[in-house]
Amino acid sequence: MLQISTVRRQEPLGWGSCLVFFAALALAFTVSGVLLVMQDKPPFTALWLLVYSAFGSSYALEDCLIKAVPIFLCSLGVGLTFRLQIWNIGAEGQFALGAIGATWAALTFPGWPWYTLLPTMLLCASLTGSLWGAIPAVLRLKLRANEIIVTLMLNYVGILVLDYLVYGIWKDPGSFGFPMTSEFVPAAVVARIGDTRLNWGLALCLAVGVLMSVFLRSTRLGYELRACGENVRAARYARMPYAKLVILVMAVSGALAGWAGFLEASATLGRLQPSIMSGYGYTAIVVAWLANLNPFVIAVSSFLLAGLRVGMESLQLDLQIPAAFGAIMEGLILLAVLAGGFFSRYQLHLRRTR
Amino acid sequence: MSASVPAVSLRGITKVFGAVRANNDISLDIHAGRIKALLGENGAGKSTLMSILAGHYLPDSGEILIDGRPRSLRTTKDAIRAGIGMVYQHFMLVEAMTVAENVFLGQEPGFFLSPRAMREQVRTLAQGFGLDIDPAARVADLSMGEKQRVEILKLLQRKSRILIFDEPTAVLTPQEAEQLFAALRSMAAQGKAIVYISHKLGEVMALADEIAILRRGEVVDELPAAEVHSQSDLARRMVGREVLLEVRREPMELRQNVLRLQDVRTETLKDVCLSLRQGEVLAVVGVAGNGQKDLVEVVCGLKEPKKGEISVLGKTWQAFFSAPAWQGGLSYIPEDRMGLAVCRGMDLVDNFLLTTRQGYSSSVWLQRDKARTVAQELVRQFKVQPPDVTCQARQLSGGNLQKLVLAREFHRRPRLIVAEQPTQGLDVSAIEEVWTTLLAAREEAGILLVTGDLSEALALADRIAVMYGGAIVDTFPTGDRERVDRIGQMMAGMRPDADH
Numbered sequence A: 001m002l003q004i005s006t007v008r009r010q011e012p013l014g015w016g017s018c019l020v021f022f023a024a025l026a027l028a029f030t031v032s033g034v035l036l037v038m039q040d041k042p043p044f045t046a047l048w049l050l051v052y053s054a055f056g057s058s059y060a061l062e063d064c065l066i067k068a069v070p071i072f073l074c075s076l077g078v079g080l081t082f083r084l085q086i087w088n089i090g091a092e093g094q095f096a097l098g099a100i101g102a103t104w105a106a107l108t109f110p111g112w113p114w115y116t117l118l119p120t121m122l123l124c125a126s127l128t129g130s131l132w133g134a135i136p137a138v139l140r141l142k143l144r145a146n147e148i149i150v151t152l153m154l155n156y157v158g159i160l161v162l163d164y165l166v167y168g169i170w171k172d173p174g175s176f177g178f179p180m181t182s183e184f185v186p187a188a189v190v191a192r193i194g195d196t197r198l199n200w201g202l203a204l205c206l207a208v209g210v211l212m213s214v215f216l217r218s219t220r221l222g223y224e225l226r227a228c229g230e231n232v233r234a235a236r237y238a239r240m241p242y243a244k245l246v247i248l249v250m251a252v253s254g255a256l257a258g259w260a261g262f263l264e265a266s267a268t269l270g271r272l273q274p275s276i277m278s279g280y281g282y283t284a285i286v287v288a289w290l291a292n293l294n295p296f297v298i299a300v301s302s303f304l305l306a307g308l309r310v311g312m313e314s315l316q317l318d319l320q321i322p323a324a325f326g327a328i329m330e331g332l333i334l335l336a337v338l339a340g341g342f343f344s345r346y347q348l349h350l351r352r353t354r
Numbered sequence B: 001m002s003a004s005v006p007a008v009s010l011r012g013i014t015k016v017f018g019a020v021r022a023n024n025d026i027s028l029d030i031h032a033g034r035i036k037a038l039l040g041e042n043g044a045g046k047s048t049l050m051s052i053l054a055g056h057y058l059p060d061s062g063e064i065l066i067d068g069r070p071r072s073l074r075t076t077k078d079a080i081r082a083g084i085g086m087v088y089q090h091f092m093l094v095e096a097m098t099v100a101e102n103v104f105l106g107q108e109p110g111f112f113l114s115p116r117a118m119r120e121q122v123r124t125l126a127q128g129f130g131l132d133i134d135p136a137a138r139v140a141d142l143s144m145g146e147k148q149r150v151e152i153l154k155l156l157q158r159k160s161r162i163l164i165f166d167e168p169t170a171v172l173t174p175q176e177a178e179q180l181f182a183a184l185r186s187m188a189a190q191g192k193a194i195v196y197i198s199h200k201l202g203e204v205m206a207l208a209d210e211i212a213i214l215r216r217g218e219v220v221d222e223l224p225a226a227e228v229h230s231q232s233d234l235a236r237r238m239v240g241r242e243v244l245l246e247v248r249r250e251p252m253e254l255r256q257n258v259l260r261l262q263d264v265r266t267e268t269l270k271d272v273c274l275s276l277r278q279g280e281v282l283a284v285v286g287v288a289g290n291g292q293k294d295l296v297e298v299v300c301g302l303k304e305p306k307k308g309e310i311s312v313l314g315k316t317w318q319a320f321f322s323a324p325a326w327q328g329g330l331s332y333i334p335e336d337r338m339g340l341a342v343c344r345g346m347d348l349v350d351n352f353l354l355t356t357r358q359g360y361s362s363s364v365w366l367q368r369d370k371a372r373t374v375a376q377e378l379v380r381q382f383k384v385q386p387p388d389v390t391c392q393a394r395q396l397s398g399g400n401l402q403k404l405v406l407a408r409e410f411h412r413r414p415r416l417i418v419a420e421q422p423t424q425g426l427d428v429s430a431i432e433e434v435w436t437t438l439l440a441a442r443e444e445a446g447i448l449l450v451t452g453d454l455s456e457a458l459a460l461a462d463r464i465a466v467m468y469g470g471a472i473v474d475t476f477p478t479g480d481r482e483r484v485d486r487i488g489q490m491m492a493g494m495r496p497d498a499d500h
Helices: A016-040 A045-053 A056-082 A093-109 A116-142 A147-168 A203-217 A220-230 A232-239 A242-269 A280-290 A294-318 A323-347 B048-054 B077-079 B099-104 B115-128 B144-157 B173-190 B199-205 B232-238 B292-299 B315-319 B337-341 B348-360 B368-381 B399-409 B428-441 B454-461 B482-485 B487-491
Strands: A004-009 A348-351 B007-018 B020-030 B035-040 B061-066 B070-072 B084-087 B163-164 B193-198 B210-215 B218-224 B257-265 B272-277 B281-285 B307-312 B329-332 B415-418 B444-450 B464-466 B469-479
Touching: A016 A045, A016 B099, A016 B337, A045 A056, A045 A294, A056 A093, A056 A220, A056 A242, A056 A280, A093 A116, A093 A147, A093 A242, A093 A280, A093 B348, A116 A147, A116 B163, A116 B307, A116 B487, A147 B007, A147 B061, A147 B428, A220 A232, A220 B048, A220 B348, A232 A242, A232 B048, A232 B173, A232 B348, A242 A280, A242 B482, A280 A294, A280 A323, A294 B199, A294 B281, A323 A348, A348 B482, B007 B048, B020 B048, B020 B061, B020 B218, B035 B173, B048 B084, B048 B163, B048 B193, B048 B399, B061 B292, B070 B399, B084 B144, B084 B444, B099 B115, B099 B415, B115 B144, B173 B193, B173 B199, B173 B444, B199 B232, B199 B315, B210 B232, B232 B281, B257 B292, B257 B444, B272 B415, B272 B469, B292 B307, B292 B415, B307 B315, B329 B399, B337 B399, B368 B399, B415 B428, B428 B444, B428 B454, B444 B454, B464 B487, B469 B482, B482 B487
Parallel strands: B035 B193, B035 B210, B084 B163, B163 B193, B281 B444, B281 B464, B329 B415, B415 B444
Antiparallel strands: A004 A348, B007 B020, B007 B061, B061 B070, B210 B218, B257 B272, B257 B307, B464 B469
């Protein structure tokens, strides 16, 4: 009889883990292909179209970058909480609250010049987003409420607040009854970079990404955060401020998601409307895990999953493949990569027994 | 009762975890109709041995014979099929279900269940062994003692013939413990083989037919209970007196007081008084579970005393531990080094920074390069293997991990060191290095050494305090041979001045 046992790897798997990663991607694509065949769609054409229409032209690449910005910001935030083993799955709601905060500033101070209005919008988005993130943190510390449940529930609350505003008091009188605010004044719109369709939010992402990795690597608080995430008991033994860190990471995570909401409302839509909620907050969770919580890898995987969204738009148009298939592929990739993570940490030993 | 063929026979069982020999060539016979006590300190290898018997671990070598025939126990299912059942310290019951439902869980008689028939069966079974329980009661409403009876009934219902009890009285009141003992005797009388794991001497003497004593992964003594004359005899056999190694201990000049406890009380501590000076090692010895844990937690600021005065390095307890950051002065070397003293997934520099970070950071920035240089030097100086600060703490063996913790803590130049079981689970060469290091630390510090190993106390300590039942029975210099000889008695709760 052949017996399989698993042994924890003593040495971390270096380049081998890249191999595991690509094998996992290949597996996810294979399963996706099988699903396409079951729908009578040509799998190779479809997968090629997916890749080509996402990354095959400069126009498409611009699209990917535009979509990668909100995913990256949300993902950087949730990744930070995951490091502390706080499971914030509420980026979606924090994103909504950020968009609301920014919109409030845009609608309240329409006469301000851009150099005061945009920072105010950013500040309001940070405040509302971080408030939405800090609520579950406080509930967890004070009442031991599970933050997974609370952040998830607050997503629905946040989205309903947004709906309430755009269907009600903020509805544009000239919108023919459509649920949307009136268009932002030009000073409230984040400008584009040169004559591309990209906006300066991209530069903000770069700055935040660099700051985040500097914070984690070189500051004392960042070190304490990593240690608390590794072993809470040891952190208490070493007298680290665990409660403070929980509130901090949740607030920062909420603020980052809020910035994503601000950029979407301001630069992409130019107003607040329900279609702003397109699931970036959930994709962010997938991205964070794909990237193993590393800020630079989060940037790369944000771009790739943004590409999946862009490519899916073409599949919808050209092959009538439903949009939900994109979510299915997203899930398959995550599952395959997480399962692959097992092989990075463990070795399989085959043993012949009597 | 067939006394000739043991119900279970362990032959040369060895189990190694990393560098630690948890079990080393252990051979034991367990007979039907008898109660066998397995006695030993924490970490002596009792739990590992029983986990092997219950099918959780495979031994690295050795074999297990059930009724004289070799059996391979690869899974818990194999063990259950072989008639082995274990009552764990942490009960595994479905709280929302009734006693009868819990007893039949996983061994339901058929697809359709008759609650009444199940209740009747449980009632009969319980009465047969003198276990008092209401089969219709919800488990959530039961006391700890009653829950334990449900666990026992689960095994009896499966017709387990070999029953293992892992420190069963730890969660019981004295009355419940008495009831348990009666039930155990009844089970033995009806032909079950009982293994009773404990470190409580009185219980073992009262209950067992045979006693096996484990120390550092080996059976050091095995004898019929009738041959044990007193608890002190048993305590002496358990902690051992043979000199494992000798380290040179130069007398030091005693300087200022670093720790003083006056009439300190918690739930378990009873009016504890002790004092410690710089340059001195005070060993607190005793059978595990007699208040040592509370003592350590109080001294290290993890638990607030209910009553009494404590002065730590010249400050009151409140003043010392309400200081915002841990400003050094006190170092705690915990027993659970893997779980408490290090982050296994971080590298050695990060682990070095765990308690020294105040010295290697401004208010914002961490001076990691400076820390790396120092950590590198310490790793070399303390001969930590591998001597590579970029490797993760999990890659280190227990002994090297302990050396890393010691290196880190001594680097903080503490004036008070609390070392809890500092050599538990270490091999002989590592023990020697840890001992030498601790003795060297007396230069600047007073050391409170909490240990269950008498040879360690005798090798290192200037004075020895014996704990029993949350109180300090006696404190005396290590040179007082007469009282040292009576440590066993004191550990069993006898007054030091009582005649022996």
